[in-house]
Amino acid sequence: MSSTPRVFNFAAGPAVLPLPVLEEAQRDLVSMPGVGMSILEMSHRGKFFEGVLAQTEKDVRALAGVPDEYKVLFLHGGASLQFSMVPLNFLPRDASADYIVSGAWSQKAVKEAKKVGGVKIAWTGETGNFSTIPAQGDLKLDPAAAYVSFTSNETIHGVEFDEVPETGGVPLVCDASSDMFSRPIDVARHALIYAGAQKNIGPAGVALVIVSGEWLKRRVEDPKLPSMLNYALHADNGSMYNTPPVFPIYIMGLVMKWLISIGGLPAIREINRRKAAKLYAEIDRTGFYRGHAQKSCRSLMNVTFRLPSEELEAAFVKEAKAAGLDGLKGHRSVGGLRASIYNAFPEAGIDALVEFMKEYERKHG
Amino acid sequence: MSSTPRVFNFAAGPAVLPLPVLEEAQRDLVSMPGVGMSILEMSHRGKFFEGVLAQTEKDVRALAGVPDEYKVLFLHGGASLQFSMVPLNFLPRDASADYIVSGAWSQKAVKEAKKVGGVKIAWTGETGNFSTIPAQGDLKLDPAAAYVSFTSNETIHGVEFDEVPETGGVPLVCDASSDMFSRPIDVARHALIYAGAQKNIGPAGVALVIVSGEWLKRRVEDPKLPSMLNYALHADNGSMYNTPPVFPIYIMGLVMKWLISIGGLPAIREINRRKAAKLYAEIDRTGFYRGHAQKSCRSLMNVTFRLPSEELEAAFVKEAKAAGLDGLKGHRSVGGLRASIYNAFPEAGIDALVEFMKEYERKHG
Numbered sequence: 062m063s064s065t066p067r068v069f070n071f072a073a074g075p076a077v078l079p080l081p082v083l084e085e086a087q088r089d090l091v092s093m094p095g096v097g098m099s100i101l102e103m104s105h106r107g108k109f110f111e112g113v114l115a116q117t118e119k120d121v122r123a124l125a126g127v128p129d130e131y132k133v134l135f136l137h138g139g140a141s142l143q144f145s146m147v148p149l150n151f152l153p154r155d156a157s158a159d160y161i162v163s164g165a166w167s168q169k170a171v172k173e174a175k176k177v178g179g180v181k182i183a184w185t186g187e188t189g190n191f192s193t194i195p196a197q198g199d200l201k202l203d204p205a206a207a208y209v210s211f212t213s214n215e216t217i218h219g220v221e222f223d224e225v226p227e228t229g230g231v232p233l234v235c236d237a238s239s240d241m242f243s244r245p246i247d248v249a250r251h252a253l254i255y256a257g258a259q260k261n262i263g264p265a266g267v268a269l270v271i272v273s274g275e276w277l278k279r280r281v282e283d284p285k286l287p288s289m290l291n292y293a294l295h296a297d298n299g300s301m302y303n304t305p306p307v308f309p310i311y312i313m314g315l316v317m318k319w320l321i322s323i324g325g326l327p328a329i330r331e332i333n334r335r336k337a338a339k340l341y342a343e344i345d346r347t348g349f350y351r352g353h354a355q356k357s358c359r360s361l362m363n364v365t366f367r368l369p370s371e372e373l374e375a376a377f378v379k380e381a382k383a384a385g386l387d388g389l390k391g392h393r394s395v396g397g398l399r400a401s402i403y404n405a406f407p408e409a410g411i412d413a414l415v416e417f418m419k420e421y422e423r424k425h426g
Numbered sequence: 427m428s429s430t431p432r433v434f435n436f437a438a439g440p441a442v443l444p445l446p447v448l449e450e451a452q453r454d455l456v457s458m459p460g461v462g463m464s465i466l467e468m469s470h471r472g473k474f475f476e477g478v479l480a481q482t483e484k485d486v487r488a489l490a491g492v493p494d495e496y497k498v499l500f501l502h503g504g505a506s507l508q509f510s511m512v513p514l515n516f517l518p519r520d521a522s523a524d525y526i527v528s529g530a531w532s533q534k535a536v537k538e539a540k541k542v543g544g545v546k547i548a549w550t551g552e553t554g555n556f557s558t559i560p561a562q563g564d565l566k567l568d569p570a571a572a573y574v575s576f577t578s579n580e581t582i583h584g585v586e587f588d589e590v591p592e593t594g595g596v597p598l599v600c601d602a603s604s605d606m607f608s609r610p611i612d613v614a615r616h617a618l619i620y621a622g623a624q625k626n627i628g629p630a631g632v633a634l635v636i637v638s639g640e641w642l643k644r645r646v647e648d649p650k651l652p653s654m655l656n657y658a659l660h661a662d663n664g665s666m667y668n669t670p671p672v673f674p675i676y677i678m679g680l681v682m683k684w685l686i687s688i689g690g691l692p693a694i695r696e697i698n699r700r701k702a703a704k705l706y707a708e709i710d711r712t713g714f715y716r717g718h719a720q721k722s723c724r725s726l727m728n729v730t731f732r733l734p735s736e737e738l739e740a741a742f743v744k745e746a747k748a749a750g751l752d753g754l755k756g757h758r759s760v761g762g763l764r765a766s767i768y769n770a771f772p773e774a775g776i777d778a779l780v781e782f783m784k785e786y787e788r789k790h791g
Contacts, residue, residue: 068462072469075672080456083464087455091448097433097752099448101629101677104437104753137503137631138654141668145652176650259669264466266502266631266671285541287510289503290652303506304624306631307440308673312466385462388469 069410071400072388073216073363074239075259079405082315100311105304110311114300117314124317124325127248127271132296134270135310137289137303140238140257143268144170146290147234147253148177150280152207159183159206161226164191164215165394166236174210183209190395191218194358197227208232208252214240216260217392219365219399220358225250232276240362241269242320243404244330252276260362261404263313266306272296320404329404336402336411337361343415349422353395367397373425374398380421386414434775437753438581438728438766439604440624447680447770465676470669475676479665482679489682489690492613492636497661499635500675502654502668505603505622508633509535511655512599512618513542515645517572524548524571526591529556529580530759531601539575548574555760556583559723562592573597573617579605581625582757584730584764585723590615597641605727606634607685608769609695617641625727626769628678631671637661685769694769701767701776702726708780714787718760732762738790739763745786751779 070077093100096109103110118133127133136142147170152158157179160171163186174180183202184195202209209228214221216239225247226233232252241256248254253272259265270292277293288294294302320329341359344350344366353365368374374397378390391399400414435442451465458465461474468475483498492498501507512535517523522544525536528551539545548567549560567574574593579586581604590612591598597617606621613619618637624630635657642658653659659667685694706724709715709731718730733739739762743755756764765779 065457065459065462067457070463070467072467072472075467075469075669077467078464083456083466086466087452090452090455091445092430092432094430097430097750098435099443101448101451102435102437102440102442104440105630107437107753137507139502139668142502142652142654145654149652173652176652257669259672264673265470265669266674287507287514287538287541287655289507289510303504304440304622304630306671306674307624308629309631309671387463388472 068385068387069407069413070387071402071406071410071414073260073392073399073401074257075265076401076403077405078264078312079316079319082312082319085315086312101308103307105301105307110307113311113314114305117310117317120314120317120321121269121271124242124320125246125248125271130274131248132272132274132277134272134292134295135300135305135313136268136270136295137306139265139268140166140236140255141169142290143236143255143270144173145176146292147210147255148174149283149286149290150292151232151253151276152178153281154178156205156207157181157203159203159209159231161195161200161209161211162187163194163212163220164218166215166217166238167210167212170210170212170236178207181206186220191215191220192353192358193355194220194222197224200226202228202231204229204231206231208234210234210236212236214360214362216363216401218353218395219360219363220354221360221362240360242326242329243333243362245326258309258313260401263316264309267309267313269313332408333361333402333404336406336408337364339411339415340364340400340402343418347422347426349426350418353397362401362403364400364402365391365395365397371396377421381414381417384417386410386417433750433752434772434778435752436765436767436771436775436779438625438757438764439622440630441766441768442770443629443677444681444684444770447677447684450680451677466673468672470666470672475672478676478679479670482675482682485679485682485686486634486636489607489685490611490613490636495639496613497637497639497642499637499657499660500665500670500678501633501635501660502671504630504633505531505601505620506534507655508601508620508635509538510541511657512573512575512620513539514648514651514655515657516597516641517543518646519543521570521572522546522568524568524574524596526560526565526574526576527552528559528577528585528587529583531580531582531603532575532577535575535577535601543572546571551585556580556585557718557723558720559585559587562589565591567593567596569594569596571596573599575599575601577601579725579727581728581766583718583760584725584728585719586725586727605725607691607694608698608727610691623674623678625766628681629674632674632678634678697773698726698767698769701771701773702729704776704780705729705765705767708783712787712791714791715783718762727766727768729765729767730756730760730762736761742786746779746782749782751775751782
């Protein structure tokens, strides 16, 4: 079908999707078999989409072992709207919540929470330009906090939590936007997990929220809360309070099917570990490349690294793109390079990048 | 490509899209020519999508003759989030706004606005189960209102404003979700126009907002306003404060291109008038069918009608579906039948429905 060969897409998000997902979506785009209209044209109240939504929820539950009492929601607005929805629903106006600040995304979450109530910074990696993740003992946790919020993987800085923080019974909220379903996740240790879809689980335009029904019962009752920001209302309406983002959910459903087909979260973790290990090994090989994150905190999803000079970095990005390795420029707040290697990123692309890095060092090292 | 022939899709939304739009999206879905990745995988900060966004805005401006000082925004959350964003940004907490209530959607807008400030009902059609539209003289407008809000077309009840209400200088807000770009629109008479995309302008998952930059300067400054609900922030960031719904915007862009290709808004109005006239003529022909809306207020987009009995209505829906005429069941609050015949709905589908109606009446009349 396509005349332009596919490149290796290292973009941080929206990011690469599994080829079988794209091919199935393409095949059925004009007329869904058995329906006779495009998924883009279908009523969200119709049988076909209701089936898509139910199956996607079922697959999410199966993949992550979501306990029955948890609600699985598919919402508008991306993770950025979650930054506000979490405190608006769960932070009493006279209480405070603990935020662990490990990078740019947790900073954004803090900014929105401060509009709602008190925020205590349980830890921040700001002085080291977010190159580390706190050890459990580093956290200053308030036992009276409404919840503890953390970001399991920081897309921009390339640091990732290896262990879920221990909160001593305080509800734990996780922004898992950039490593959701890249490895097994112990849902029961969280009160709420959210993820914008556009890295590991789908295209832009939908956020996945997994929230404890028990916690939802203890939410802040605010009669002024906009309906669209009310988790309970979305849960009561099965994510259909208003027209949901039908197509992004459909694609997320295909991604879940693909994840199950390759063996689920344990299998994808092994693949992700192997891919990341190859790349970090090359970064560490001679000292020509330098990783941004400390070794113990390295993300398996976003590999951030520097070269000896900004000129060499700029030339690397340009030459790599010409060689079919796209999207390697790092975020301006970190500089250098960033290789985002989410679930769907093919191992052949890692091998190609490693080869390119070796060759680039031979020429410029 | 597709094995299941396309049906005639009378759904109220998400609704039928132009076939050339679907075919182009299908062709390029796995690998965009010249890019080598799917539109579903592309960074919103990349050149290709920036071009899509810029061209879509340009086409929206050209189609509607949007004055230069207006901002064109592409936002998450559908029209339902706009119900909250409008008052949160423009209704001072000690002031009130006028709402014209012509159906279910304006009722929902009122509900959200009341959470923010005062609401005065300038008119309501509730006693007649929303079968009419107010004349200018029917409106009780407050010259001190922060704004006047109205719904240009009520999807559920099938009533549509023929003229924009005259507000005597009070800013006018229009929910045009179900008739946006179905006819020429005088943007300059409005302070803000919003539309969920999934009827006339695209798939579910994006809302189009056209807002006066001058009015935006006079917005309510609320430091507690969530960032994602802040029009000014979205405008300052060119709809890229967070990752926008990339694919729904891309499809909206293709729909705009299609609209321009067939002659723009004057041309589509003529087509829509002709399509609706055929259907209403059949409804009025014998008295077997009865329109819900009063004749002077009939929607060109959503044609609501009843049959002599609920049994005949149920059988009609079932037999029509079997004949390839899908989505004709009316909303439960009105009952009966509803044929949604948006811009992209083909005239051949109107002819097929009219034929089916004649035959059904012959059998059951």
